[in-house]
Amino acid sequence: MDSTPHGAAVKAQGLGVKGPRGWAFQDVDITAEPGALIAIEGPSGSGRTCLLLALTGRMKTAAGKARVGGLSLPKKMAAVRAVTALAHVPGVAELDPAFTVAEHLHERALLQRRFGSPVRALLRPRRERRAEARGRIDAALEAAGLDPETLPKGVRTSVRDLERLEALRLSVALALIGSPRLLAVDDTDMKLSDEERAQAWALLRKLAAAGTTVLAVCSQAPEDALVVSTARRPEKPRPEPEQKTESGSPAAKPEAEAAAEDGPEPEAEAAPEAGTEKNIKNEEGAADALAEAGRA
Template identity: 80%
Template sequence: MDSPHGAAVTAEGLGLKGPRGWAFRDVTFSAAPGSLIAVEGPSGSGRTCLLLALTGRMRPTEGEATTGGLRLPRRAAAVRRVAALGPVPGVSELDPSFTVAEHLRERALLQRRFDGSPRALLRPRRERVATARARIDAALKAAGLDPAALPKAERTSVRDLERLEALRLSVALALIGRPRLLAVDDTDLKLSDSERAEAWELLRSLAADGTTVLAVCSQAPEDAVIVRTGAAGAADPTDITGEPASPAAPAPDEGTADAFAETGHA
């Protein structure tokens, strides 16, 4: 797919404190555009909070950070426009009752409605359909998800997906927006050794294509830019005082049916 140039990510003494204490503190690292960044640490060590802070979804308490040259937290809104979330529990989860097609259609609709230019919205319907379909196909290819191989193709419900298939779908949804930074939480959770290797190979391929990847994990690969969080971190993302995490995409409403049809799905 046509990947934008990745976003450089830096942090210097970055920390975030909530009612239960420090979620993370003294985080310092620098990663070039197109890097694979692995945030390694045990559950409860502030890994998710750090991911949300670096993507502009949480406000750090101390230190400095930049994503794509945009200083945080002052330019958090701008960072959110270039940083997309893959799976993050409680923030950007897949709806188990949706099918693969419904998730793809919804994301394509939201992308066109909220991120498209006025000129793009005035293009002929056929052109809009082709553009949406091309973005979806490119995102699926980059994420390594072949809907035809699923039990019911694109009509397969999320609840029927294997863990690795669900991860690939979440990544594909994020890639539809062509982000400069892709953030993925719990990358290696509940994966077998072979599945874990496949997941990291996927993220390496995305980084190699130019998109910076920020991945939370329990065990980082040696070839990543490794950022470690300590075991003393306190908080669940919802317990932190500061800028709230972005909500998950809304469910389709009455106005989405026609736009869904424009993506060319059955």
């Protein structure tokens, strides 16, 4: 384990996840110290969420090696899950729009007390346990920057009535109730205005500065974040072997080939972009891998 009391170091080399129809992502390298702000950047369908799930022990890797908080993946997936938490991962960990803020907080506190606390904690008096749960909730709300008093109906406000940034803060607060060493947030800047996006990154930056390692999926990372990209590198086309005559000199090119080098005819259809077929297969692999994680 790391010697640090809280944040988890993240190290990965050649990491990859493969779905039934192909790779979700490949060849990802990361070196991040405890308390780092890590931004997973890349186009939609490039395996960003799959990488987030893999680094939190919720999706099995198929290539490379990784360590989170000193725990190796995929060997110690259960142990990694115990020290990490997810916030707003569609299909895996998301808010119920019919629940109120209070119901979400109460449910998470009960789950934490039942499954995240040592057995001896369950033997303490009920009043003591309730006070501890209330303290965890208050601390998580404060850290996430969510004041229930500012909501339309206070803690009785339904999730469906929350603004996008408020819902993000609630998701983060729920994840923080378990005091994770690594907080993973999906779709950090989706559907946010520029001002809201700045506030969201300010929140995550504050959590990282307090010691929690933060892993955030985004479309555009801030300059001060450690950026990890899942974008595919374009493959270099292989040069065709040069044909030679019996005397060893280069063979003359047919007129049709020579004309093609001068440029296509105006009516000619442009050739498909190199690697397009592979990118499609990779996106299918990412979707399949994510679907498997959602069913797990």
